[in-house]
Amino acid sequence: MTAGIPAIDRDKSPLLDADHDAVRIADALRRSPHITFVAPAVPGDESVWFRDADGTGFELSLTTVEPVPDAERVAYSWDAVVAAIGNHPHFIRAALEQPSFGPLNLDTITALTRTGNEYTLKLATSLIPVDDQEPGSPAEDVAYAADRLLTSDPSDSERATAELLNYVAANWDKQDLPLREHAQAVARALRTR
Incomplete structure (x- = not known):
């Protein structure tokens, strides 16, 4: 987990199965033809690691963080992530963050589970080349x-x-x-x- 990002407060979760949402997100990403690899996730994980079709590694963090204004924008990968999570049967919706005025926020997604959990997913680009991992x-x-x-x-x-x-x-x-x-x-x- 990235330093400085607060952990999910599990005591505030109204559901006993909230720990399984990282596993469900990983499962949703595996269903996308635009995502070539998703690392195994276990209950309690607070992030999901995956690679897109171009071989770029990403980490989805299940924490709410402030957007990084100068972060590299990867619209294609975000479209694939939104579609994969939104099409998974455990989720009601997934959408790119839309401020009241201005363009879409391409590095932040809101995902809502059928059991009532809402997550702000923050995508951070992996700087380690795939072959070095x-x-x-x-x-x-x-x-x-x-x-x-x-x-x-x-x-x-x-x-x-x-x-x-x-x-x-x-x-x-x-x-x-x-x-x-x-x-x-x-x-x-x-x-x-």
Whole structure:
């Protein structure tokens, strides 16, 4: 989490499942054809990390922060994020912030869940090149291998393999040990190709 950004006050949340909203946002982003990788999220996370079709990494922070006036504007990625979250069955709407006067705020989204939680999502651009990022867990390693496969003009069978790896990575804690080990083996084989 970025220093200086206040954490979500979980005691003020009226719902017991508010901790799962980061997982739901990650799930929504995975459904977008314009987003090629979404890092696994677990209940309680306060941010979601993803990469767009151009390979740029972003972090969505589930905290309310002041907009950065000189931040780089990435309208295409925001359109994809708004559409992905807005189309997810758990969310009622997602929209770019619209001040009463002036242009849309392209780095801030408001998302409203069906259970009544409203989040201000702040997008911060990752300054680390994609190839320099090391996965931090076995699930991230599997998801990263799937992401690399999807961006390499895959065949139908390779696309199916990547989608299966992404599913296993997104549901890592629900998978049994043999399936996890097999997914890691497939990910290692894809990296050495």
